[in-house]
Amino acid sequence: MIWRIVIALFLFFMLGPILLVVLFSFGSNSLIGFPMGSLTFDWYLKLVADTGFHSAFWTSVIVAIATAILATLTGTLAAIGLIRLAPAYTRTILAGLSLPVLLPPLVVAIAIVVLFVRGIGVGLGVPVVILGHILVSQPFVILIVMARLARFDQSAVEAARDLGAGRWQAFRLVTLPQIASALVGAALVSAAISLDDFIIASFTIGAGNTISTFVWGKMRTTLDPSINAIATTLLVMTVSLAALALRVSRYKA
Amino acid sequence: MNRSALVLLAPATLVFATIFALPVSLLFLISFWSVRSYRLQPDFTFGAWQRFFTEYWDLTLYTLLVGVLAGLICTLLGFVFAYAVRFKAGAYGDTLMLATLITLFGGYLVKVYAWKSILGADGLLNQALMIIGLRKEPMAFLIYSRSAVVIALVHFLLPFAILPIYAGLRNVPDETIDAARDLGATSSQVLSRVILPQIKMGLSSAFIFCFLLSAGDYVTPMLLGGTSGSMLGQFVLLEFSTRFNWPAGSALSFGLLFACLIVLAVLTLAAGIVVRQKPVTGPVK
Numbered sequence: 366m367i368w369r370i371v372i373a374l375f376l377f378f379m380l381g382p383i384l385l386v387v388l389f390s391f392g393s394n395s396l397i398g399f400p401m402g403s404l405t406f407d408w409y410l411k412l413v414a415d416t417g418f419h420s421a422f423w424t425s426v427i428v429a430i431a432t433a434i435l436a437t438l439t440g441t442l443a444a445i446g447l448i449r450l451a452p453a454y455t456r457t458i459l460a461g462l463s464l465p466v467l468l469p470p471l472v473v474a475i476a477i478v479v480l481f482v483r484g485i486g487v488g489l490g491v492p493v494v495i496l497g498h499i500l501v502s503q504p505f506v507i508l509i510v511m512a513r514l515a516r517f518d519q520s521a522v523e524a525a526r527d528l529g530a531g532r533w534q535a536f537r538l539v540t541l542p543q544i545a546s547a548l549v550g551a552a553l554v555s556a557a558i559s560l561d562d563f564i565i566a567s568f569t570i571g572a573g574n575t576i577s578t579f580v581w582g583k584m585r586t587t588l589d590p591s592i593n594a595i596a597t598t599l600l601v602m603t604v605s606l607a608a609l610a611l612r613v614s615r616y617k618a
Numbered sequence: 619m620n621r622s623a624l625v626l627l628a629p630a631t632l633v634f635a636t637i638f639a640l641p642v643s644l645l646f647l648i649s650f651w652s653v654r655s656y657r658l659q660p661d662f663t664f665g666a667w668q669r670f671f672t673e674y675w676d677l678t679l680y681t682l683l684v685g686v687l688a689g690l691i692c693t694l695l696g697f698v699f700a701y702a703v704r705f706k707a708g709a710y711g712d713t714l715m716l717a718t719l720i721t722l723f724g725g726y727l728v729k730v731y732a733w734k735s736i737l738g739a740d741g742l743l744n745q746a747l748m749i750i751g752l753r754k755e756p757m758a759f760l761i762y763s764r765s766a767v768v769i770a771l772v773h774f775l776l777p778f779a780i781l782p783i784y785a786g787l788r789n790v791p792d793e794t795i796d797a798a799r800d801l802g803a804t805s806s807q808v809l810s811r812v813i814l815p816q817i818k819m820g821l822s823s824a825f826i827f828c829f830l831l832s833a834g835d836y837v838t839p840m841l842l843g844g845t846s847g848s849m850l851g852q853f854v855l856l857e858f859s860t861r862f863n864w865p866a867g868s869a870l871s872f873g874l875l876f877a878c879l880i881v882l883a884v885l886t887l888a889a890g891i892v893v894r895q896k897p898v899t900g901p902v903k
Contacts, residue, residue, distance in 0.1 A: 368706040372714065375699045379721040379776060382732035385742070389735075439629040446626030462630060465638045467827070469834020471851050472645070472871045473638065475858055479648065480641035483658070483864075500637045503630050563727050563837070580727055584841070596728040603723040611719065 383600065390593035408594035418595065421579035425560055428491060428575060432498040432559040433552040439499060440506025440555075441548060445540075447507065448514050459511075463504040473497070474568035481569075489571035497565040502555035509554065509614075513547035546613050553610035557603045649868035658864055666869035674850065674870060678877055681850040684764070685833030686881065688771040692828040693821055695772070696779030701813075703780075704787040715784065722777035730841050733770040737842065762844025770842050771832040778831070779824035786820025787813070822889075826882060833878055850874050 393405040412418050443462065447455045465473055477497055481487050517540070525535040563577035570578060576599050583589045652661040670678075703714045736742045790813055798812045814821075832838075836851030843849065850870060857867035 368702050371698065372702050372707065375695075375702075376714075376717055378773065380717060382729060382736060382773065383721065383724040385735065386728055386732050439633055442626045442628075443630035446620075446623040449620045449623040449626075458627065462634055465634070467830055468642075468875070469830070469851065469871075471834060471836055471854060472642070472875065475854070475867065475871065476641035476645040477637060479645050479864065479868075480637075483648075484641070484644055496633065496637050499633055503633065507630070557723050561723060561725055577725075577727055580731075584727065584731055592731060596725060596731060599725050600723075600728055603725060604720050607719050607723040608716070611716070 386593050387597045387600065389590075390597040394590075408591045409598075411591050412594055412598070415591075417574070418576075418579060421574035421576050422598075424491060424570075424573055425575040425577070428494050428498060428566070429556040429559040431495045432502055433556040435495070436499045436502035436506050436555040437548055437552040440503040440551060441510050441544075443503065444507045444510035444514060447511060459504075459507065462507065465500045466504050470501070470562070470564040473500070474565045477565070478568050489569050491570065491573070493569040493571075494566050494575070497569050498555075498559040498562060501562070501565065502558045505554055505558065506551040509551040510544060510547050513544050513614075517543050550610040550614035553606045553613070557606040557610070560599065560603050560606070645868050646872055648864050649872055651865045653863050653865060666863075666865035667873070669866055670869045670873040674853065674873070677848070677850050677853065678873060681833055681874065682877055682881055684768060684771070684849060685829045685878070686885075688768055688775060688832035689825045689829030691768070691772050692775045692779040693783070693825045695776055696783045696824050697821065699776075700780050700784035700787050703784060704790075718777045718780050718784075721773075722781070726774065727837070729774050730770055730838050733766065733773065734841055737766050737769075762842065762847065764843070764847045766842040767839050767847045767849070770838050771835065774838070775828040775831055778827050782820040782823045782827075783817060784820075786817030790816045822886075825885075829882070830878055833874065 390408055391404055391406070393403045393407065447458060450458070474497065477493065478489065481489055481493055487493075521543075522535050522539050525539045526532075530538065560576070563581060566575045567578045567581060574582070576595065580592055580595045580599070583592050583595070648658070649666050650662050650664070652659045652663050652665055699714075699718075703711045707714055734741070738744070794812055794816070795808055798808050803811065833849075834851055836849060836855055839847050839849040840852055851874075854867050854870045854874070857863045857870060
């Protein structure tokens, strides 16, 4: 009984604030507060009409898709490489590649800006955001794919090789179908990380906006009630990606 | 070493080297440069570091304190929740972990904004307190305070603590617990002698992650901290953007990093001493 109360309190603390934002995105009252007013979709309609939000939305989508594809590629190759190494090397390299996740995102973001502006004199923009997001997503891809590869029977690959398959052929026909669900899961997690990131994007995007930097602009200036609607949109996108990732890796693996 | 493995590792390492190792090294170098009339001078001075040690040391200590506090609360709460999911929730365990994932991906900014709406002067908590009649005037100190920052940080980081601790608990075999019970161990003995030693890794990674992320945060104190709850990250940003003083911003960043590493080293040492004092084996009871 006491554990039920404990669990309920935890759920209230964790989900309560997030649900509030969702709830008030449908209220006609301009700010979070009771009474919340009547049910309305006005804030969403306002977003649909807002061209600033349009460009931010599509920038976020492009960055997330590019991050998902590229981080899954670099991370998966690294994971396949790592399992061929001695465990001592694997641990050291994995720890090194995970460093960008442990440092404050602020420091990573500023360092990237310093390099691109001062070091090579290339302007900032969407490609730099994508590179930054690949950097912080690939450690997660490596972990997910390595976990899958650890449970994967390497003798199947050896059997294929004995039967005359080339390296690439064995990979494409034996390994890849086995780890495909993990790759999809890793790509979805990368996309969710990319959508959720605010700090790296806000420093490296230069002009323009992602959804996160767009909502930040509104949070800093006025308490615009459409923040609730944008936040809910972002929430639905990241949570559904994460839930999908969980489903894919649960049912296929 | 395996040559094909090196080729496979090349793309990830290239990203790491060019987007992380190189820029972070350059940033470190800049902390020894100087600024004259808003222009960076490649130099070798300790001016920026001197500023870190003279002007910012108290803020650094406060920032570390917030980090340790948020890290400890997250680890403790994360353990309680993960323990409940593993041992008490039964079939609901999966649903609870899904709720954790929703909180994890609930959006960094969304969460801070939600707390601003709850704790603000005309926020939900004040309204609720006034409706019940506990307060006539809104309490201003709910928002723009140190506790508001810690609450929001714990909310943001709790899922990051739950996941590694739960992963650790899932690997604790039921047999070891049953065996300890059969041999007459009490619940607290099972916890301290059987469960906790097996999830040390999960607990420490939860703490390290939450500590580092909260010590390095600047968005939460910016929106919820007011003047009393300011943290070092905000001044890193200030030096870089408003003051155009890159060396100072860089020295602050690395000063914070080194300070965090010192804290972690001290805590690891202290934990080692505490653990060594307890007999690991020996008769239970």
